[in-house]
Amino acid sequence: MPEQPSQTNSLTAVTEREIRERDLIEVIAQLVRELHPQRVRFIDIVPSSRIERDLGIDSLGRTELILRIERAFRVRLPAQTIGEAETVRDLQQALEQAGPRRQRTALESVPVSALPAVPAANQAQTLVEVLEWHAAQHPNRLHLTVLQDEATVLGALTYAELAARAHNVARGLIGRDIAPADRVALMLPTSIDFFIAFFGILCAGAIPVPIYPPMRLSQLEDHLRRQTGILRNAGSCMLITMPEGRRLAALLRPQVESLTAIVSVGDLEASPPPVDLPPINDPNSVALIQYTSGSTGDPKGVVLSHANLLANIRAMGGVMDASSADVFVSWLPLYHDMGLIGAWLGCLHFAAALYVMSPLSFLVRPESWLWAIHRFRATLSASPNFGFELCLNKIADADLEGLDLSSLRMVPNGAEPVSAQTLRRFVDRFGHYGFPACAMAPVYGLAESSVGLAFPPRGRPPLIDRVNRNRLSTEGLAEPASSENSRPLEIVACGQPLPNHEIRIVDEAGYELGERQEGRLEFRGPSTTRGYFRNETKTRELFHDGWLDSADRAYMAGGDVYITGRIKDIIIRAGRHLYPQEIEEGVAEIAGIRKGGVAVFGATDRSSGTERLVVLAETRETDPAVRAGLQARAHEITTDIAGTPPDEIILAPPRTVPKTSSGKIRRSAAKEIYESGHIGPQQRALRWQLLRLALSGVGPQIRRLARASRETIYAAWWWTVLIGAFLLGSLAVLILPRLAWRWSALRWIGRRALSTMGVQLSTSGIDRIPSRGAMLVFNHSSYVDSLILAAVLPGEPAIVAKRELFTQFIAGPLLRRLEIPFVERYDMSGSLADAEELIALAHKGRILVFFPEGTFTRRVGLSEFYLGAFKTAAEANLPVLPGILRGTRSILRSDQWFPRRGAVTVEIGQPVMPSGTDFKAVVQLRDAVRKIILSRCGEPDLGELMKPSVS
Secondary structure (H helix, E strand, C coil): CCHHHHHHHHHHHHHHHHHHHHHHHHHHHHHHHHHCCHHHHHHCCCCEEEECCCCCCCHHHHHHHHHHHHHHCCCEEHHHHHHHCCCHHHHHHHHCCCEECCCCHHHCCCCCCCCCCCCCCCCCCCHHHHHHHHHHCCCCCEEEEEEEECEEEEEEEEEHHHHHHHHHHHHHHHHHCCCCEHHHHHHHCCCCHHHHHHHHHHHHEEEECCCCCCCHHHHHHHHHCCEEEEEHHHCCCEECCCHHHHHHHHHCCCCCCCCEEEHHHHHHHHCCCCCCCCCCCCCCEEEEEEECCCCCCCCCCEEHHHHHHHHHHHHHHHHHHHCCCCCECCCCCCCCHHHHHHHHHHHHHHHHHHEECCCHHHHHCCCCHHHHHHHCCCECCCHHHHHHHHHHHHCCCCHCCCCCCCCCCCCEECCCCCCCCHHHHHHHHHHHHCCCCHEHHHHCCCHHHCCCCCEECCCCCCCEEEEEEHHHHHEEEEEEECCCCCCCCCCCCCCCECCEEEEEEEEECCCCCCCCCCCCEEECCCCCCCEEEECHHHHHHHCCCCEEEEEEEEEEECEEEEEECCCCCCCCCCEEEEEEHHHHHHCCCCCCCEEEEEEEEEECCCCCCCEEEEEEECCCCCCCCHHHHHHHHHHHHHHHCCCCCCCCCCCCCCCCCCECCCCCCCCHHHHHCCCCCCCCHHHHHHHHHHHHHHHHHHHHHHHHHHHHHHHHHHHHHHHHHHHHHHHHHHHHHHCCHHHHHHHHHHHHHHHHHHHHCCCCCCCCCCCCCCCCCCCCECCCCCCCHHHHHHHHHHCEEEEEHHHCCCCHHHHHHHHHHHHCECCCCCCCHHCHHHHHHHHHHHCCCCCCEEEEHHHHCCCCCCCCCHHHHHHHHHHCCCCEEEEECHHHHHHHCCCCCCCCCCEEEECCCCCCCCCCCCCHHHHHHHHHHHHHHHHHHCCCEEHCCCCCCCC
8 A cells, every 4th residue: 555645744754854863963973073083982972962071062162063063954053052952962953943044134234323422430439330320311321232143132221221120139139138248149141130130239239249150051050069169258148040040049058158048130120128228439348259260179259349440441441442432242251350341341331332142152153243243333342362263263254244344443352362373363364354453452451450451552453572482481581583583482462551550570589570571470550459358368479569469471572561371270261260170189089090190281272272171190091991981081070170171181101290299290291291292101201201301491490590690699789889889979079179070070980880780881863962052851761860861961961850859968969069950840831930040051051951751650651741841942942852761661660679681772863943932832842852752762652541531
């Protein structure tokens, strides 16, 4: 009997489903073969296989898998289903529900209405006052929009809506006995609820503690178990999370003694009691505890006040020229400082429009970030380095047709090491789609400085330094590589310290290093934390004489900071910090793995721009099947602890993992062995290798010790010579009867002292200085400047000094004998008598010498010039000769008394004549002279950096 039509259709459907399942498994198998070639023969892919735990596909690998599935089957998978998929069967079901791939041509015609310009909340002293000010001034202004992708809006908030709902949440918290200064943990994905809950906590006077949510709800229980360390350290009274998390209250309360409730935003908004909200007006009160990692072993909660956060937001906004005209598109996670503070709270303060999407949406389809920038004409965005790499490696050219990124003004690249290769590739590829090279902005920051610490000047393309690899690794000197150098080390400039913030580089003894010398980076400024919450030991380690330790190594050059590596053993993977100790302890508990024989480290993956997570474990097992089981178990434990699968698990024979004499794991040495490719079963070869490694470290250590000793001896010699020269010079000034003789003696003593100190002094343009009737204007960067000028300037220069020195016990008599003019704070425009005295000196033939910056700071850069000197030059019709000093700041920086070796150059430029005596002519004269000095001093323009942004 022939088959009935319904039976035929049913069989056809079954056949198509089987074919689709077979093709899907083949796509997955191909990816697994590429990710884990050493394990692939032990992996059997079936519908029940779990994507992460069984197949070892992490979040980045999942992105690649989704892209391959969509391309192979020409579909667009549902974003929510992708995020929740646990098994191959879940992917198969998502595939059956998928629709056709969306065409983006319609996005080009979607208009985005411009919001009217409004001022920033510059007078607010707390974040709550920022929100309340905006809600009062323009309540219906759109503040933020939550996107699922570039075309799907999940929700939006005006300032009035955010304030009203936050107040309801605050009342709900107070009704549940949350008191001011209580800590409330916040574990929510990117959603409207997160923004409402964060400000609800603040409006109640409590302190929000953001922790990252699980990628999938099925992981919620295991994820919360790993967060108990943070919850205990913070003393969290309450956890605000998804409704699904409320059922875990019974699980968490016994583990976190302070925790009284787990609630959702809906619970808090449901029936808020009519209570008054406390005033939030103390700028020094704690606004946020930002945990630097999800580590349960030793969590570090960075304590940040309202003043810290606003100082950082305003400093970054000034450098970025942020205003209410800006549009910021972000995929950054809100539990991370870059997304929370840099993106959201920055937009809140400046009233810029924020369009924010889930990190999962970006990981699944990185092109959605770029198309959102295109659609909403974003001027600002940001990403860690791996985000740019993801766009380069995972987006096909066909998905970019019609894309326009020309609206962007600045896109900070930070939160993890910045790759020079990534910068070049991204600018080159996406420049074809309008991405401006000057928009790419490598930056440096850390949670201990709120978020940002160094930013490049706006409009500057990325700056990449090529240094001699050997000199940097063995001597700590970032010497520029020659053109013949075939293997230079490329290091990206991460910008200059934010206004009112400072960075210094110190050696092992804590002495500040000079230009291009690598050392430990320390910092200070108004954005810096007061310490770690309930962690006095780590807080003491953080502070060194008022400076904070970044735990990073770096050097400075031309005012920019260049990060060379991390001192700590933290592994940064896809923007997340992973601590190796926890993974090592977990893997060491596996039966068959030697306890104390596990090393975990990060190895740079040059193709992806991020770090590979490598586990090196010792075992005596030799049976292939047993070893495969150990690898599978280690893979599972690492995934559980780190929240991401390892890239490689290496089983090695005993005594492979190097240790110190006290038994501590030497991770850096283990990494060197791994990268050398010499890990193997032969113990003899390993011993010889470790011996070579030990011997190779002797030379650099001896050189470092010798350099430190030489520098200490040199500093003592330097001060001995300087004191001797001062005493001899003072004697000459006091006993010689004629002014010309006194200055001649000082020149002779100064030159001999500098030569004896080992300071290489070179001059150019000195012959341009006339014998009389002129003014010299110099940049000012060190205490040594006056000594240099005394040694090189001809005649009897009148180096203008501040009036406070006139009455000083030692300096006063000596300066009066040299007929030095004294003025009020370098600004003669406010003192007619000072101006007349200087003009009279000029008419007598004295050469006037000014430092128009007024003073100097330890920060590298040319500050603004006072007008007084130029007013005097204009009224006396004196030519002004620009003087450029280079090298003195490196020799002896402000607030530092440990001198360094260095070379100094003094250059005298062509004279500039005043064009008149009115105010406009004085300003033109000042600007012309400053422009010449700025172009030749080799330092950044601090005057430009300090200019406030226009709101």
